[in-house]
Amino acid sequence: MADVAREAGVSGQTVSRVANGRHNVDPETRERVTAAMRRLGYRPNSAARALRSGRFHSIGVIMFTLSSFGNMRTLDAIAAAATDAGYTINLIPVPNPTRGDVSVAFDRLSEEAVDGVVIIVEAHLLDERDIELPAGLPVVVVDSNAGDRFPVVDTDQAHGARLATEHLLDLGHATVHHVAGPDRSYSAVHRREAWEATLRERGAPVPDALVGDWSSESGHRIGLRLAADPSVTAVFAANDQMALGVLRAMHESGRPVPAEVSVVGFDDMEESGNYWPPLTTVRQFFGEVGRRSVEALLHEVESGVAHGTTLVSTELIVRDSTAAPTAPRAAASVTG
Structure with missing residues (x-):
């Protein structure tokens, strides 16, 4: 820093103000100091700055899976927002979200130089009593339920499921069948509860929910069961990937979408507009x-x-996979 000050013809205090991004330096002096920094190869010592300020300008992120569409999009946005704020992120993935693995991830945070942590992990893992976060560490939980322990930022899951269910009922379908996500998923439970509540409020029958695992394979398997029931005319899948499996099952079973069966997904993946037919879905x-x-x-x-708690709203994106129900196909006549 002393070398930079001599090179730029300013005081060490002025160099410190420029290095720390302070605004009380006139533009000409700032440019002279930054030019001197470039010529001398000066880099501010982040460790020393952290000792002085008590801040590391780093955010920890614990994520229980890197494979899901939503988690990766959320992580991308976290990284961009952190960068814009002058922070780096320290990612700690939890590939096998058992109680022990989550505890290990939390323990690692006590050894990392982070100012706070964003946790994207299922609610039932946060509820374990033997999981403790480092004392005094700010925490925000995403897409889960932390009760009163930590701030929560989440998509308004219930509103999105209500939009999907009401859309199908408003088209004239007598009821809506649901391909649900896993029972222990916070998001899946909220979507399922809102689907059921909407049907009851509208006086529609409530079919049994059929539980998948978020994959298109599980959607296909469940879709074949639904396709075999001629009374099924509307399906709300808890994510777009399971909706894709339902679309395939309906096609294979000779039940065209949306002529005989309407299908709605949830997420609005980039590919959803290119499903066949293009998928009506809830955008997160x-x-x-x-x-x-x-x-x-x-x-x-x-x-x-x-x-x-901060809830981010959802939006229904109507495409070609939904339509008003048609009259049941007449049984083929038999002559002899």
Whole structure:
């Protein structure tokens, strides 16, 4: 820093202000200092700055899976928002989300130089009593339920499921069948509960939900069961991948979509507009979830005050996989 000060003809305090991004330096002086930094190869010492300020400008992220569409989109937005705020991220994946693995990930945080952590992990894993976070570490939970323990940022799952179910009922379908996500998934449970509540409020029959595992294979397997029932005219799948499997099953079973069966998904993956037919679905704004989670975390880091729950709205995207129900096909006549 002293070398830069001599090179630029300024005080060490001025170099410090420029290095720390302070605004009380005139533009001409700032340019002279940054030019001197470039010529001398000067890099601010982040460890020393952290010792002085008590901040590391790093965010920890614990994520229980890197394979899901939503998690990756959310992580991408977290990384972008952190970068814009001058922070790096330290990702700790939990590939096998058992209680022990999650505890290990939390333990690692106590050894990492992070100012706070964003957790994207299933609710039942957060409920384990032997999982402890480092004391005093700001935390924001995404797409899960942390009760009153931590701030939460989530998609409004219930509103999205209601939009999907009401859309199909408004088209004239007598009821809506549901291909649900796993029972222990926070998102799946909320979508399933909202689907059921909407049917009851509208006075429609409530069929048994059929549970998949988020994969298109499980959607196909369940779709074949639904296709075999001629009374099924409308299906709401808890994600787009399972909806893809349902579309294939209906096609293989000779039940055209949407002429005989309407199908709605949830997520609005980039590929959903290119399914055949293009899929009506509920759009989640993963980028907004990621941005707001970083915003909530940094607010707590800087002010010491935690936000409550933040819900990001959803939007129904109507495409060609839904239509009003048609009259049942007449049975073929038999002559002899």
